[in-house]
Amino acid sequence: MLREFKAFIARGNVLDLAVAVIIGAAFAAIVSSLTDDVIMPVIGQLAGGLDFSSYFVRLGEVPANYAGSLTDYAALKKAGVPLLGYGAFLTALIKFVILAFIIFLLVKAANRAMGKRLDAEEATAEEILLLREIRDSLRR
Structure with a gap:
């Protein structure tokens, strides 16, 4: 069984696929940086703010014990407030x-x-x- 596994791994297609996955992951990081650090700040500036990925519409009430900012998307989401995060969706769409x-x-x-x-x-x-x-x- 070990010999068959070595033969399988040594085949060119498997090695090519492994290299492609590693390069793809690195490439995805580059595209994420390009989107998050270059493109989205420009779009956000044109839309009136600097962090477009945190644009949202609150769909429900904030819990009474919530003490954070009402404009902090991540904190509201963590507190369980229902949010329509259109900025995060648009960022993901542009990355895609x-x-x-x-x-x-x-x-x-x-x-x-x-x-x-x-x-x-x-x-x-x-x-x-x-x-x-x-x-x-x-x-x-």
């Missing part, structure tokens, strides 16, 4: 769109590169076939 667009560009570039490589492989196969025909003609 950025990530999806970048993945689209990467897949598009990879497809273009793979297409060129396949064309080269097809040309090589045609050249081999032509050389075999020439060889066979010379033998005759």
Whole structure:
């Protein structure tokens, strides 16, 4: 069983997948930073505040024993106040769109590169076939 596991892990597809997951996680951190630290502050400034991710609408009453700020989204959420966190949702949506667009560009570039490589492989196969025909003609 251990030998089968080693063979499974040593296969290229599994290693490629592991590398892709690690790079994907690092890439997600970069996109999160881009969104949280660069894009959303600009959008928030245009919308009238600096932290757009904390925009919300309170849907219910605040507990009587709550002593925090009525404008602190995280504290209200922790206290169990029903909130419509449209700012947090919009931030997550923008992160998704950025990530999806970048993945689209990467897949598009990879497809273009793979297409060129396949064309080269097809040309090589045609050249081999032509050389075999020439060889066979010379033998005759």
